[in-house]
Amino acid sequence: MLVGLLFVTNIAGWNLVLMVIGLNFVSDLSGMYSGGLQTPLIVGLVGENEMAEAQGFTSGVSQLITLVAQFVGSGLLLFMSYSELAIVNALTFLAAGLLYANIGASVRKQQPDQKEEVNDQNFFATISSSFKQVRQAHGLLTIVLVVAMLNGLLSSVEPLISIVIAGNKSMLIGSYSFTIALLGAAAAIGLALGSAVGTKLLKNTSLFQLSLLSTISSAIMAVVILNKSSILCLILMTTLGFLAGTSSPKLMQWLVVSVDRKILSSSAGLLNTILAIAGPLMTTLFTTIAGTINVNYALYGVLGLSAIVFTVTLIVMIKVNKTKQAKIA
Template sequence: MGIFLKNKNFRKLTLASWLSTAGDILFYLALMTYASKLHNYTLAISLISITEAIPRLIQSLSGYYADRTKNKLKMIVWLAIIRFVLYLIVGLLFVTNIAGWNLVLIVIGINFISDISGMYSSGLTTPLIVDLVGANEISEAEGFTSGISEIISTIAQFVGSGLLLFFSYSNLAIINALTFLAAGLLYVSINHSYLQDHAKEEIKVNEQGFFTTLKSSFMQIKKANGLLTVISVIALLNGILMALEPLISIVVAGNKTMLIGTYSFTIALIGAINSIGLALGSAIGTMIFKKASLFTITLLDTVVSAGTALAVIAQNIIATLIFIALLSFFAGVASPKMSQWLVSAVDRTILSSSIGALNTILQVAGPLMTTIFTSIASAININVALASLIVVSVAVFIVAFYVMKKTQKTTPEVEPNIG
């Protein structure tokens, strides 16, 4: 929080990001609600979910083009304006004679273009944050930003559901558009002072091809002892965290002793605790564990993941909720620390490509592990799925511990100084 309060340009950049996040959540709820009223609502909701997921899976590509962009801040401003115009169009479409599937397909297409633009904008933002706060403070800065963003997303979902009672779909699309306009104005106010501070600096961009860039990124990450292992471990932990929710939902559905009130309230509570844990880990945990090694955090998280599965097997809902809170908390701490290490390990010219590739790995791990463990639960037994999850957690712990000891022997300073 200290960086947010002291660094004016970082504060503007962060506020712009939060505005965009809140607007997106509000409109996403509106679009899903509209789609749920169609005749074939299952297909409509599936299409929305797929088009929302695709941009996250191509972050390495959007990051690559971000690295090749010279005037990153100027492009961010233009992207905010483009997204403002796109959602103005959506707002107008909702008050025309177009309705039903025709309207949904058009809006899904526009929303998809906006999400692609958002991923590109995110890639452009990362190097700017490093410039604004410094490489040594990126963990605290990113942790605070993502933590508050998680809280805003949670609040926006409740606010959005309430606004739908009073506002039309068109109104919410226009509100979303206005958030991008406000974000664009904040970016413009950064532009003037940022350009003054960096006017004499030579702008370096990535000039390599896409696959050459990914290879360079991989080689540089590999040179940082232990970083590649930590990335793999955190990807698996994210996958475990995502897989636990449907597994817990299955157990809760079959055991009334696991209920807190109703089934829907219990599931909502689990989701809320997960979000709060991630938010607190990112915003506060990064400061509490500022001196702790990333290896230490990942080892703690593997222990907690096994504990979560044991609590579910024991059908103890209170212990389950406590472990979920701890699991998501340490996951929230680990992610910014990993970004900090990545920033110090790769060239600035391929930073967005590297982070994009990393995020793609993290995004793929969740659905993949969810599919594996839920398939085991369906084909064999839910307890077998949970036991398998414990085995994976133990295996990950052993590998991470072995690599940590090995890298500490060869290199005393395993991670860059993050304090």
């Protein structure tokens, strides 16, 4: 609402930009915090065993809405001012808040005597507890790092393709901008389908197996880019997105059953932070290699990292399976 009001004032350009950036930072920070609070809420509504499907469905629908909303938002700008659009945006957040308040009131009516477990530890103690409990779940910490690297590879591939396409007109599908938009849409559709449908279709497929498939797809993707095939790039971007979209909810379910409920939100936040950091770091690494040396060397790096991640995942999967079999015996 404040952003909407600021747009109708006579504040000088850069001062207005800085104020809007500051408000946007607070808004994003609040959004991330509320996103973390959603995890224990979803677990409470559907139970631990259905967490992956519920999380996947929520993420899939959210990504599809985001895709549609980008087009709708662009269309609204044709006949609405920035100020009016900001106020409409604020009203959607208000509607979401009222929906959550309604769910909370409904749960309190159904379970009036239920006492919530509250975490009374400070920030650092909570992070330490989360880390210890994640480490105790054999293989979980490794697979968190593996999925983070896979997300990083997926984030890195798109800019590398853009660099290759810019120097090879034979890869264009229509125009350069349309080709890049198609690649982004392919990844987004794959993520949405993986989250919404993949968690059901691959319910009995382990996270380790999905990670192995993802590393193989990443390696093939690097080879396909080196061979400059646009159509295969589109197919593999969708495949990588699908596998990433399926893996994340499964990873969250493993986390849910491994840590105490009262620190679940903080643990989910820690997990999401690790996953979020990997993308920019690896994108910076590979695009720097592409810019300073050659894009082919960056793609060889993707290929090599995929092989390393595949090997580590395979070793950990074998160890975890042996441990499970020993416990059963």
